[in-house]
Amino acid sequence: MKDLIEIHNLTKVYRSFKGAREVTALDGISLSVQKGEFIGVMGPSGSGKTTLLNILSGVDTPTGGSIHIEGRNIAEMKKDELALFRRKRTGYIFQDFNLLDSLTLKENIALPLILDRKPPGQIEQRVEELMQFFGIAELADKFQYHVSGGQRQRVAAARALAPDPAVCFADEPTGNLDSKSSAGVMDMLTQMNEQKDCTILMVTHDAFAASYCKRIIFIQDGQIAAQIQRAGDRKVFFDKILEVQSVLGGDSR
Ligand SMILES: Nc1ncnc2c1ncn2[C@@H]1O[C@H](COP(=O)(O)OP(=O)(O)O)[C@@H](O)[C@H]1O
Numbered sequence: 001m002k003d004l005i006e007i008h009n010l011t012k013v014y015r016s017f018k019g020a021r022e023v024t025a026l027d028g029i030s031l032s033v034q035k036g037e038f039i040g041v042m043g044p045s046g047s048g049k050t051t052l053l054n055i056l057s058g059v060d061t062p063t064g065g066s067i068h069i070e071g072r073n074i075a076e077m078k079k080d081e082l083a084l085f086r087r088k089r090t091g092y093i094f095q096d097f098n099l100l101d102s103l104t105l106k107e108n109i110a111l112p113l114i115l116d117r118k119p120p121g122q123i124e125q126r127v128e129e130l131m132q133f134f135g136i137a138e139l140a141d142k143f144q145y146h147v148s149g150g151q152r153q154r155v156a157a158a159r160a161l162a163p164d165p166a167v168c169f170a171d172e173p174t175g176n177l178d179s180k181s182s183a184g185v186m187d188m189l190t191q192m193n194e195q196k197d198c199t200i201l202m203v204t205h206d207a208f209a210a211s212y213c214k215r216i217i218f219i220q221d222g223q224i225a226a227q228i229q230r231a232g233d234r235k236v237f238f239d240k241i242l243e244v245q246s247v248l249g250g251d252s253r
């Protein structure tokens, strides 16, 4: 089977104004992701997690290396082509939801499909199906300030899934939530992964959230320092994550 995402020798160097200072944020990352995986990216603060996610999701561009998603090298795409690719083939779940205040929750979910000029009947059907799946059908005509953080995150997830993307990216999706809501969001991501066959790449500093993943990539100084695969029970995996973190050192934030 061909890999869904193939990252080869990815580098990112930030150059300050006039090139006085250089920061190597990513230093030769190579990684293959199969369809249906649920991957967590962990590592200390400043290790390059957000940079990696931003480059994979097309928000930022790499300095070197290649990233193929569904066989297409996004590192070589022109701006317009990349924007279109992002909208059609990737979903993004943000820490602070990024829902629009002036739209109903249903309209928020429909937005990527409206931007993509899908036929209204098709949009209606897709949005209905996703609202049922996420258990938020009764919230359709409410606005985001009417609902809880956990419910907003479900709406954001439904919006991310709406275009049926090849991969969903999430940057600290539990970052603003209490532990009960965090467990709810992680159950939701697990459902997306297992029932909707959604490939997920999630950045988190939280070992509890990470324990829901099937594979964890630990990065340090812009390089992959370790990888672990979940074999069975989530609690066993949680302990394994803590163990790797203590071996690698750092605060893992
Ligand atoms: N826009 C930027 N300009 C310059 N340096 C940056 C920029 N964004 C991130 N960095 C630097 O790149 C490194 C990796 O940052 P980041 O990817 O945000 O790490 P993490 O998400 O793991 O905390 C850090 O040293 C950070 O200071």
Ligand SMILES: [Mg+2]
Pocket: 049, 050, 051
């Ligand atoms: Mg970050």
